[in-house]
Each structure stands twice: as C-alpha cells, then as structure tokens.
Amino acid sequence: MNAGGETVLVVGGGGREHALCWKLAQSPEVGTVLCAPGNAGTGTEPGVENVPVQDDDLPGLVALARDRKVDLVVIGPERPLVMGLTDELEKAGIAVFGPSKAAAELEGSKAYSKGLMKRAGVPTAAFETFTNAHAAADWISGRSEQALVVKADGLAAGKGVIVCDTRDEAMDAVRRVLADREFGEAGARAVVEEKLVGEEASVLAIVDGATIVPLPAAQDHKAAHDGDRGPNTGGMGAYSPARLVHERRMQQVVEQVLIPTVHRMQRDGRPFRGILYAGLMFTRRGPMVLEFNARFGDPEVQPLLMRMSSDLYPLLKAAAAGKLEDAAPPTWDDRAAVCVVMASEGYPGDYETGKTIRGLPEAADLPDTEVFHAGTKFGTPDADGREQVVTAGGRVLGVTALGEDVTDAKRRAYEAVRRIRWEGAWCRTDIADKGR
Template sequence: MTESNVLVIGSGGREHALCWKLSDSPFVKNIYCAPGSVGISTTNKVQSVDLNIKDYPALAKWCKDKDIDVVIVGPEDPLAEGIVDELTARGVQCFGPTKAGAQIEANKDWSKTFMNKYQLPTARHKSFTDAAAAKEFINNAPYPALVVKASGLAAGKGVVVAANKEEACQAVDEILSQAKYGDAGETIVVEELLEGDEVSVLAFTDGETVSVMPPAQDHKRIGDGDTGPNTGGMGAYCPCPLITSDQFADVKDTVLQRAVDGLKAEGIKYVGVLYAGLMVTKAGPMVLEFNCRFGDPETQVLMTLLESDLYKVVKACVDGTLKQMQVTWNTKLSSVGVVIASKGYPETSTKGCVISGLSQVANMPGIVVFHSGVARGANGTLVTWGGRVVLVCARAASLRAAAAAATAAASVVDFPGAQYRKDIAHRAFSKGAE
C-alpha cells in the first residue's frame, strides 16, 4: 500500500478525532479537512482547506488534482444532499452512504417504515403531516408516554420527549404549525416512549459485512443528572456496560446486519458507518433511530480506543473487503469525553470569548483535546466559535478513573460562561460499574 491523500469533510470534534486517528497511519501522506478548524490544523499531516463542498464538479476536480484516494464525509447534511453520489459519479472514492442510504437518518418517516418492513425492533409509531390528526392520535394513543420528532434533519434537535399528552400536542403545534425546525418538520413521527438506558452502537460496513464498534453512551441533556434541554451531546464514554454481551451480539445480527441486508434488498449499497441509537428496555434493545455517519461526541472516545489503522478500515469498506479485515479495539481501557460548551448553549451560542487552559490540558498525561467550536482571535489567542467548544478526553484502566481525569481536565479550560457536565458516565456508576 503506497502513501495516500485523504479529504475529510467537516469542522467539528468528530472530524478532529478522525483526522487525529488517520494521522497515525503510515499509509497516509496528507490529510486535508474542509473546512477544518484551528485545532484540526494543528494535527500532524493535516491542513484545513477552504472548498465549496456543494460545487461538486469543482470539488471532484480538486480531489483529482490533489490525488485524493478517498473522501470521508463527517456530517449528515452533505450525505443527505447526495455528495457521495455526485463525487463517485465523477470517479472520486467516498466513505459514506449515498443519498438513498442517508435517508435512514434524514427521513425518520422513511426510516420507521423501513424498520417495520425488515422487522427491526423499534417503538410503535405513526407519522403525520396534519396537526389536527396528530393531536387526535395523541389524545387517543394507547401508550402511556409519547415522543414527537421532526422527520427531517434538525441538527440533533427536533425531538420532544413529552411529559404528558398536553406537552405532546404543544410539540405538534411548534413543529408542524409553527415550523420551528423549518422543512425538517413538514412531517412528524409520534411514537411511544421507551424506558431504559440509551446506548450507541456504531458499525463500519462495506454494504455486505458489518464490523461493530464497542458500545458507547452519549449524554444528550445540558445539565448534570440528565436535566435541561437536549443538546448535540455533552459527553460520552466507551465501552458502555449497560448492554450485556448477549444483547450486544443480538444488536449486531438483528439490528445492524439486518439493516444493511435490508438496505441492499432495497437496492441501496450502504458504505460507511451505520449508527444505531438504542434503548435497552426490559424486552431487550430497541432502535430509537439510525444515523448515517459517525456520532459526535461518540467518535472522539471511540477513536482513542481504536487499535486498527483507521485508513485501512475505511479502504476496506470502500473496496468491499471488510470481511477480510479484523478491526481491533483496546477494550481494557475506558475512554471518557467531556464537552465544554459556550454560554447559552443549546438555545444560543457565543463567539469571541478568549479560551484559557487549553495548552495546559493538552500536556496532561492521557488527555486528548478535540476542538469543535474554536477560532483564532486577536494576537493569536483561541476564542469560542459556536455552541460546543472543545471536548477533553481521558483514557484510563477504569471507567471511574477516566471520568475523574476528564472532569478534572475540563475544569482547567476556561472562558466566560463555560459550562460542562461533571457526571459523564453516571448511569454506569449507578448500576455498579467501576
């Protein structure tokens, strides 16, 4: 295998972690990241590039001029818009699903219908485009509790876990009638609320074989004890002990492999990462939703535990040879990531606040810092530039030690209004994990 050039699409902590792991590969010469970030650009072999990723002909030409071997697409929006279809049609190899495959995340109505057709375990539900019909269903629903979701992409938002039927009806008005999430809310999905522990199980796939990653758990709510509004994710840890080895094996077969086989039966060769957001209920794991890409912040903790060469895994997926590869993980260690977010997040975010403590944290043993919303300010300072600012990740021999180290490191990073959770992995500890 000769040294190759890679283009990563995206600018967040997920893409920083992917670039960080790719830079370890002896088979990778140059990594370009579009648009990238200040933090991503400090990674070995990486440079940020300003490209219009929606100008497909120009992007494909740039890839050929730079001898790009593979394009890795981080966020869901470009996938849902068909970037993979457009680039592959122009002879550029991509790691990520086609527009048809990305529907599994981008269209929850389509996704739920797909799950039912291929007998994937999921919550009972119904879809609506009419607010009155949705509210009538809610008021007569046979479920004790309900979730209302915008069917389209709403940047990790657009999901309301209703405390009662009145709240569910209010969510219908906000999403359907008031268009709170724009086009993403033209169709809504109303489903029964599942009880249990949420677990994220991601898998690499070449459209035939699935190679499952260790289970992780994301912390969606802004405050300690899972309080306050949902966010894009305030931290994660891996491996997550809240799913048994038998349940995990079952998820591989009856969720991830069955989904890839179902997509193939629909005429969709799904290449990339398939992410199952699960609820581990008393009846077993149930699919809450699928994502068509790496999760954020799960990717940051997963990449710190991946022992295999990420570039070789990606190539095996795009070349259709994943079956021949053994992907290995260091599950003797635990990895915990704590997100530090800006003031007002998730409703608003602040820009331009000077960040201190980053260089100090970066020099701590066992700590890795991934940038999400950071820009270069005056006199070379680093400043906040978005909702989630950085994630500090710690690896240790025990989950408790990793959580303590990550939380201690987070306390060193400071800027006006900085907020972070001090209880990442608390659900595992409440069930006796150490």
C-alpha cells in the same frame, strides 16, 4: 504517517472530524490529511491541513478531491451525506467512505427509517407519521394518556426530538413541529411514537454494503444538564466501553438490528456503505432502536478512537471498496475513555462566539488526554504575535481522556477541563457516572 503515503480528505469541521483527522494522521499508509473546512484544532494537528471549502459545497469538495489527487474521502457530518456528496464523488471516480444519498435517508428521514425498520422486523417503538398538525392532534387526543415522543422528520442538528409525558405536551409538540415549523423544513413531516423506557446506548458499525464490523458500545449524554435534565443537545459527552452492552446484548444488537437493517437496505436497492449508527434503548423487551444515523456519532467517536489501538485507515478504505471482509479486524485498548463536552453559555439556545480560549496547552500536557475542537476558529493574534483560539460554536471542545476504568478516565478528563477556560464556558459534571 508516511511522507509519501496516501491523501485523505475529511469533510466537516467539528469535534468528530478533528478526532478522525487525529486518528487518520497516525496511519503509516497516510501521507496527508486534508480537512474541509476544519477548525482551529485540525489547523494545528500534526499532519493535517485545513482547506477553506464548506461541507455543503459539493462541487467545491469534488474539485478539491480531484485537484489534490485524494485517495479517500471520509465524510463526517450528516448534511453532505443527505445532499448526495458520496454520489457526486463516485461519479468523479473518487473513493469515498460514506453512504449514498439514497442510503443516507436512513438518517435524513425519520419516517423512512421507521418504515424500513418495520419492513425489516427491527425492534422499535410503535409509531405514526403525519404531515398535518390537526390530524396529529386528533390522533393523540383519541389515545389513552401515554408518554409520547414527537420527532421532526428531517435533519435538525440533533434537536428535532421532543419527549412528551402528557397528551397536552404531545399536542403542543406537533403544533411546534408541523404548524409553527420550529425546525424549518425538517418539520414538513413528523413521527409520533411511544416513549420507550430503559437505558440508552449507541452501537456503531463499519459496513461495506454486506459485511458488518461492529465497534464497542458507547453511551452518549444528550440532555443539557446533570441528571439528564434540560433540553436535548447534539451531545454533552460520551464514554466507552458501555457496561450496559455486555457481550450477550451486543450479539442481540448485531442479530436483531444491524444484520436485518443492512440486508433490507440491500434488497431495497439502497446498499449501505459507511457507518451505521444505532441509537438504542435497552428495555424489558430487549434492545429497541430509537434512531439510526448514517455517520460517526459526535461525541461518541472521540472515546471510541481514543480506545482504538489499530489503524483506522485500512478499515475505511476497505469498506469504501466493498472489501471489508478482507480487512484485519480492529483492536482495542482495554482501558476506558471519557469525553466531556465544554460548551458556550446559552447553548443549546442562543450563544455568543469569539470568546478567547485559554489553557489549551496546559490541558494538552496531561498524559493520555486529547482536546478535540468542535466550535473553534483562529482569532486575532495576541501582542506577541501568537495565534489565539476563539469560540465559534455552541459545543466548543470535546475533552477526552483514557483511564484504567471509567472512573479513572472521568477523573482525568475533568482534570483537563479544569485547565481550560473562557467567558461563559460550562459543561455537565456527571458524564460517565452511569458507567461506574
């Protein structure tokens, strides 16, 4: 970090943003990292300053970037991207890493995303789009018994996907999405698609509208409980590298998914600049896209940044300027990294907040281990005047460790998990078992 270096604003307050702040603060080109609104982890991260502006306050964020003479804004969550924060910052002459509102529709609308894949020839599941529950139910009832997936069209915090093994389950799912509006306005439309069978992995790439820099593959764990059982969550853990995506498969993903998507968006007048995240199912027919996201994955970014041995900042700055081809490619630690998410009791359903977290310093003492905060805030100081960290969300911490291989990284991550405690804390116990 350079005392006279550039100022970066990271927008968001979750585990992804803590990891980004941690990595950007290490850059010799960066002097100050601001995080809006941040959390208790970013608030204690060396070189990082929390600023109390919410990530959906677009005018406030533009004013903050202008007032603090920010050199680059890095947008973490999907919501401000879909709301058009990139467009507002660019109007104010402020450099920003993140797609425009039009390009972020790739994540903001599953119907748009599936249509784009169809036009671009990107392999994905067969699908239909509906706005009416009765029409969707009629279509489902006219099909042979087949496993289907029902998706709310809009943003639903990673929870608007219902996997259905029977026709009755699918008809119930479209009722929940389109009639009952279980996911609010995100369910104004629904995509119903065939259920793909295979193993999942994520490939993220830094894109500047034309040039694509793929990052190593990671594997997320969406289901709440061990053995991939239970409801979908925002992600209960991740690891990298993913043995599933060997060199030949990565080449397939680049050629069949990333390149045609980026080129199609250019032709459609929606050039994509930011992180293109492909959620993939590796099937007997090859890699097929489950979904696209328009930002770093959380918790995939935690193990990815732990493994990145080069400077992240020049890459993001070059991509924002449309000059990614001039940037040095990233380099990577050969070791593996595993992130285990510790969550509040009740998540992904209702949960309580304000539980005091203990053991954070003891976990931080372990070598090659970082505890990235997601749902935390500062509580009332203790009797000795020391600041207390309390829970403030469902996913609370992303405990991340490097190891010689995936097995070693898992062991180290869970060793740190065992040092941390609060009332109702829980986690999956099988993160990264697929990678061993």
